[in-house]
Amino acid sequence: MSSEDVKILAIPGSLRNESYNKSLLRAAAELAPEWLSISVYEDLAEVPLFNEDVANRETPGGVVALRGALLRADGVLIATPEYNQAVPGVLKNMIDWLSIGEAAEGLEGRPVAVTGVTTGPWGTRLAQTMLRQMLTSSQSILLPQPNLYVRHAESLFDEAGNLTDAETRVRLAALVAALGDWVNLLRGSGCVHDPVHLSSVAS
């Protein structure tokens, strides 16, 4: 399989400033192969509470920006915390905007991989399971393997948020490479929406 250049949008499911999930996605960007680039989405706080009445009338600015970033990417990597044995409301709210209402787009036919990190022993297993169900329902093309549940975050990152644990770095690099291969495998298969490469349109 040829490795075309792949652009991944990475979305952390937490708005917390020093979120471990943001740190995990920054590490993913460092560990990506040279043919794959990852940009971490920092503006999820600009996506308002979903209201179907609003969604059928207009698209709020924060959603326009997010959708634009998604449509410029070839695939998506989501890192979710686990709140109350579940996906954070903020992350599910984003999925609702991208999949419900007359103008919704962004997830249908899009290659997506899921991971997540928590302190403590559980590693976002329940949140990731729910997230996969939501993404399947919204017709994303989920990367089937590998799964990566990152636990005991407090022992894996340094104080600056750098992922220092060697085993987690290897597993994360494998996940990122698998997502890139997944995008390339699906290209031209008819399974996925063609991404809009705004840079190539402009050139």
Add this chain to the structure above:
Amino acid sequence: MSSEDVKILAIPGSLRNESYNKSLLRAAAELAPEWLSISVYEDLAEVPLFNEDVANRETPGGVVALRGALLRADGVLIATPEYNQAVPGVLKNMIDWLSIGEAAEGLEGRPVAVTGVTTGPWGTRLAQTMLRQMLTSSQSILLPQPNLYVRHAESLFDEAGNLTDAETRVRLAALVAALGDWVNLLRGSGCVHDPVHLSSVAS
């Protein structure tokens, strides 16, 4: 069991103006026994996106108002739509505010019942299942039975949003009465937080 007066806060999980879930809760209020009162919470849109940094520093006004309404009630009835085979982000976001962070309260030790309504054949079965998991995690005292999954909403309500289907009215009345009995059963059991009756404090 004696039936003391019971105050229920009813929360619809959708911000849509003509939400069937809001209509279902209004019908629940009509069908309540005379010793039970239901008020439908209309201000969920004022609860901002959850951010744990913010939650540990302050409580936004929309959350203060919601928590106050919860603490004045003896129990909670939540009606959820199903978006993407799951609880709406807006509803999960509310649960996050009520259960995470240093000042969180509102769900722990509180009697809660769950229902939900959709158009189509599925009746919010997956959303309610997730919602029960979230509420269990946040240490609510869930009403175990009866369950009520309301489907084909388009044939059950009139154009003004009145619940006209006789069987659904009977089932909904049974759910409401069971929640009232649940509150009374748990009173004084040590399982639940004592609700703050501001009216009795003021008198």
